[in-house]
Amino acid sequence: MSTPAGWYPDPSHPAQLRWWDGSAWTEHTHAAPPGQGHGLDLRKDAPGGAHGHPAPQDRPAQHGPYGPYGAGPHGQLSARALATPDGQPLGNLGLRLLARVLDWVLVSAIATAAGWSLVQRMVATMDESLDAVAAGDTTATLRLLEDPGFTAASSSFTFVLLAVSAVYTVLTLRFYGATPGKALFGLRVRHWERPGHPTWGQSILRWVTSDLVGQIVPFYLLLDYLWPAWDRRKQALHDKLGGTVVVRRR
Numbered sequence: 001m002s003t004p005a006g007w008y009p010d011p012s013h014p015a016q017l018r019w020w021d022g023s024a025w026t027e028h029t030h031a032a033p034p035g036q037g038h039g040l041d042l043r044k045d046a047p048g049g050a051h052g053h054p055a056p057q058d059r060p061a062q063h064g065p066y067g068p069y070g071a072g073p074h075g076q077l078s079a080r081a082l083a084t085p086d087g088q089p090l091g092n093l094g095l096r097l098l099a100r101v102l103d104w105v106l107v108s109a110i111a112t113a114a115g116w117s118l119v120q121r122m123v124a125t126m127d128e129s130l131d132a133v134a135a136g137d138t139t140a141t142l143r144l145l146e147d148p149g150f151t152a153a154s155s156s157f158t159f160v161l162l163a164v165s166a167v168y169t170v171l172t173l174r175f176y177g178a179t180p181g182k183a184l185f186g187l188r189v190r191h192w193e194r195p196g197h198p199t200w201g202q203s204i205l206r207w208v209t210s211d212l213v214g215q216i217v218p219f220y221l222l223l224d225y226l227w228p229a230w231d232r233r234k235q236a237l238h239d240k241l242g243g244t245v246v247v248r249r250r
Contacts, residue, residue, distance in 0.1 A: 022082030102181035
């Protein structure tokens with residue numbers, strides 16, 4: 001059993017409390033309330049015992065931080081966070097992926113409806129190209145990519161898709177703290193240190209450093225999706241640049 005996330009006596013400064021995120025000490029501290037601090041028995045009250053080492057009764061269970069603040073049992077970097085400094089659990093990566101897929105489906109559906117005439121033009125041009133290929137014209141596919149009508153319709157639809165994505169993502173994050181996909185799976189977006197909806201700047205920056213950059217650099221999008229798998233706070237790259245995290249709804 002691991003020690004629950006919460007405020008505990010700081011192993012290195014008994015007069016203050018430090019946030020234990022469920023797996024490691026964080027950098028967040030505040031003064032101990034009156035009557036706490038020097039009078040606390042750190043070996044009993046702090047996760048892992050005094051100075052971040054396990055108290056004798058804790059050693060068999062092997063929980064709590066085993067080294068100085070910020071370090072693991074042999075001085076390596078501590079384990080991944082399980083919650084924000086105020087105790088809100090971080091979001092499950094599987095649910096985040098499902099939410100992302102649902103949001104993509106919704107954005108694509110809205111963009112298709114908004115740019116239906118463009119979709120029809122692209123489909124008609126592709127049908128002509130496929131008919132030509134079926135008739136034995138092996139260069140028809142290459143000509144499709146050079147067709148000015150198809151290229152113009154494709155570029156215009158990409159613009160519509162990005163515009164819909166921007167409005168969908170930025171407005172829902174700013175006013176609701178979650179996109180519809182995240183809300184459906186019980187997830188929220190917030191600042192790491194404090195609760196509340198993302199600011200306008202954070203909402204816009206999350207979209208720019210995810211969907212917009214991903215449209216320009218496809219490899220970045222893949223890296224952005226995978227980053228939470230090894231990040232200590234389960235942050236994607238667009239979370240880090242926007243200063244946000246994804247959490248479970250309380």
